[in-house]
Amino acid sequence: MYLSDIITSEVRIKLLIELFSETRKHLYVRELTRRVGTEINAVRRELKRLNKAGIIKKEKRGNRLYYLLRKDHPFYFELTGMVAKEAGIGKGIIENLSDLGKVRLSLLSTEYAEGRESAKNELDLLVVGDINLPKLSEIVKEVSALSKREINYTVLGEEEFEYLKNRRDAFLLSFLMSPNIFLAGDIMKMSLT
Structure with a gap:
């Protein structure tokens, strides 16, 4: 859609x-x-x-x-998510889901979607699952070149994601507790907290 x-x-x-x-x-x-x-x-x-x-x-x-x-519009965040899925890395992930492997969860930082440049230690995109890394890397490079913006991304296997989440890893929890846009996967099965 x-x-x-x-x-x-x-x-x-x-x-x-x-x-x-x-x-x-x-x-x-x-x-x-x-x-x-x-x-x-x-x-x-x-x-x-x-x-x-x-x-x-x-x-x-x-x-x-x-x-x-107008960031104070009642539908601002919903529209941000919809537009993020229509262009850029969101569109790249969604259109290539079948080539990316088994994506269990993919989240995009709302701040990245709003056009803010992120620091080197901040995460823009989290992808969890059994992922085709060369394909994901290709998509990220392509979108980065078109948008002239770097995308900081992390790929975790399901077990690693669960381990870091249960261990209350500060880096992961900081990202999960920030506003994010759900791109793909099963958010209900991959409980975030």
């Missing part, structure tokens, strides 16, 4: 992907039009709809009108 199965406007989907990929940045209409690759009137129309829905806010600076996501 794709976002296009729920949201019928392709322009709106592209705008959401652009806006969510840089949540801290104010973007103006012409910049969004270039990024989305469509006509300016279609972009304006969809921005007007997103603004009316309260998902974005607009701000006038000089002669330019800038748009920014």
Whole structure:
């Protein structure tokens, strides 16, 4: 299932992907039009709809009108998750599940999905299971090159995940207790606490 199965406007989907990929940045209409690759009137129309829905806010600076996501919107985190699964590493994982082996759990850091650059010691992506490491590495490299952002990821076998979780490993628990986006697996069987 794709976002296009729920949201019928392709322009709106592209705008959401652009806006969510840089949540801290104010973007103006012409910049969004270039990024989305469509006509300016279609972009304006969809921005007007997103603004009316309260998902974005607009701000006038000089002669330019800038748009920014509203993080206080009731559906902000749900939309972040949906968009993260439609683009970038989320899409890469979901589209290649059958080639990745037995993925028991895959979580993406919400902070990474919001466009924040992570420190070297922070985790962006956790994949648990019997994983085809060369394929995962290929996906990560491909997405990193396209997004020009490094992805810090860790792969754990099921037993190792359970061992570290039961041992209350600080690194793992810190990631699990942070806001994350569920990408794949069985979250109920892989209890996180």
